[in-house]
Amino acid sequence: MRRIFLALGLAAPEEEVRAQPLAGGVSSGIYRVDLRSGSYCVKQALPKLKVAKDWKVPVERVFAEIGYLRTVGAMVPGHVPQVLGEDAASKSFVMAFLGPEYxxxxxxxxxxxxxxxxxxxxxxxxxxxxxxxxxxxxxxxxxxxxxxxxxxxxxxxxxxxxxxxxxxxxxxxxxxxxxxxxxxxxxxxxxxxxxxxxxxxxxxxxxxxxxxxxxxxxxxxxxxxxxxxxxxxxxxxxxxxxxxxxxxxxxxxxxxxxxxxxxxxxxxxxxxxxxxxxxxxxxxxxxxxxxxxxxxxxxxxxxxxxxxxxxxxxxxxxxxxxxx
Missing domain, CATH: 3.90.1200.10 (Aminoglycoside phosphotransferase (APH), C-terminal lobe)
Structure with a gap:
């Protein structure tokens, strides 16, 4: 996770990157990261959903979500989160964090x-x-x-x-x-x-x-x-x-x-x-x-x-x- 924040220029080389798990969602790991540059949300696709019945899905779906948010963000600005960057290796991406006013x-x-x-x-x-x-x-x-x-x-x-x-x-x-x-x-x-x-x-x-x-x-x-x-x-x-x-x-x-x-x-x-x-x-x-x-x-x-x-x-x- 540190790699993506360094690559995006959101974390300083000496800065520690700590991820705090957020509640909600059955299909992905969702984390909050607080840095000197601001607060961010990281989402990582899971191969098995957190439900009672067996439900396995391809992790590549994360790229469909990234594409949707970028496509729709240009059509209805402000009505989807802003994608700041992605990491293909970990099947994850970084979004702007939406705070308690939401x-x-x-x-x-x-x-x-x-x-x-x-x-x-x-x-x-x-x-x-x-x-x-x-x-x-x-x-x-x-x-x-x-x-x-x-x-x-x-x-x-x-x-x-x-x-x-x-x-x-x-x-x-x-x-x-x-x-x-x-x-x-x-x-x-x-x-x-x-x-x-x-x-x-x-x-x-x-x-x-x-x-x-x-x-x-x-x-x-x-x-x-x-x-x-x-x-x-x-x-x-x-x-x-x-x-x-x-x-x-x-x-x-x-x-x-x-x-x-x-x-x-x-x-x-x-x-x-x-x-x-x-x-x-x-x-x-x-x-x-x-x-x-x-x-x-x-x-x-x-x-x-x-x-x-x-x-x-x-x-x-x-x-x-x-x-x-």
């Missing part, structure tokens, strides 16, 4: 502090990224990370859930196949509140190691899923969470110019219940749901999968009736 969106939601404007801002930023990268052949070649995306997202979420629910395997695997072959925009792949910091200039997207040129429906469904899951955990906040669900989409839809909104919405609506079920029965279950809540989410998600909802409004309405 709040974690997941922590805010779990505390019951639901801000619809945050959801709108996130939807708008994601829409800008998708619109700016749509059908870009250069980016499609750079982020042709199909195998990594399958290993990081499609297999542990949807394929694993199909194993747990063989009666639903046909529907789930059909969604997997459709998602895998739809290549339209630069996808973040992990648009989750835990990976979004709320700072002075609005949301900042973190953890882009799943970056892939693919289906924008995945980013949308992945984020919307968390409003549903938080409603199951905090039923008193269901109204505000469903308002956030709607606000996120209202800010996102006007950016869509690469395909009809109705076509994209239909893919999101059929993907979303599968991802919801995956967060109780896949390889990465959410940790905050008690067993009765997990059972309720499972029942509601299965019902939606069987109905094959045509619109996201119908999913939000059904969820509100179930959990409010």
């Amino acid at each position: 709040r974690n969106w997941k922590a805010e939601l779990l505390a019951g502090r639901i801000d619809v404007e945050t959801a709108r801002a996130t939807g708008a930023i994601l829409g800008r990224i998708h619109a700016a990268t749509a059908d870009d052949a250069r980016l499609a070649a750079q982020f042709a990370n199909d195998a990594d995306f399958h290993a990081l997202r499609l297999e542990p979420y949807l394929v694993e859930t199909a194993r747990e629910h063989p009666e639903l395997a046909g529907r789930l695997l059909q969604v997997v196949e459709r998602t895998a072959i739809t290549r339209r925009v630069l996808v973040h792949g992990d648009v989750s509140p835990k990976n979004i910091l709320l700072g002075p200039k609005g949301p900042v997207l973190l953890d882009a190691e799943c970056a892939w040129f693919g289906d924008p429906a995945f980013d949308l469904a992945f984020c919307l899923n968390h409003f549903l899951l938080k409603a199951a955990h905090l039923p008193a906040c269901t109204g505000a969470l469903m308002d956030s669900f709607a606000g996120f989409l209202q800010a996102y839809w006007p950016q869509v110019r690469w395909e009809p909104v109705a076509a994209l919405e239909q893919r999101v609506a059929t993907l979303l219940p599968g991802l919801t079920l995956a967060r109780v029965d896949g390889k990465s279950p959410v940790e905050y749901l008690a067993e009765p809540q997990r059972q309720a989410v499972r029942r509601a998600a299965i019902a939606l999968l069987q109905q094959e909802p045509a619109s996201l409004a119908s999913i939000a309405g059904s969820w509100a009736r179930e959990f409010a």
Whole structure:
């Protein structure tokens, strides 16, 4: 680690470089380094994720994240961390450290502090990224990370859930196949509140190691899923969470110019219940749901999968009736 800071000119030759591990994340080692030149964040990809089920992924995914942050940083400045340098040998990179003025969106939601404007801002930023990268052949070649995306997202979420629910395997695997072959925009792949910091200039997207040129429906469904899951955990906040669900989409839809909104919405609506079920029965279950809540989410998600909802409004309405 000392080598990269010396190479970047961030540490003096005689200066000691100490790394302090930071909490959070299941896929990487994340460290804070304080030097005379400032404070920095180092991220190093792990070959095996810190979850109960066996989940091994290629460490080369770190280069997809570096590429995403640099690409998107030029499109929405200030809404992703600044990459300062990388070290190919250790599969790690250095970012600017974001201090205590940045709040974690997941922590805010779990505390019951639901801000619809945050959801709108996130939807708008994601829409800008998708619109700016749509059908870009250069980016499609750079982020042709199909195998990594399958290993990081499609297999542990949807394929694993199909194993747990063989009666639903046909529907789930059909969604997997459709998602895998739809290549339209630069996808973040992990648009989750835990990976979004709320700072002075609005949301900042973190953890882009799943970056892939693919289906924008995945980013949308992945984020919307968390409003549903938080409603199951905090039923008193269901109204505000469903308002956030709607606000996120209202800010996102006007950016869509690469395909009809109705076509994209239909893919999101059929993907979303599968991802919801995956967060109780896949390889990465959410940790905050008690067993009765997990059972309720499972029942509601299965019902939606069987109905094959045509619109996201119908999913939000059904969820509100179930959990409010």
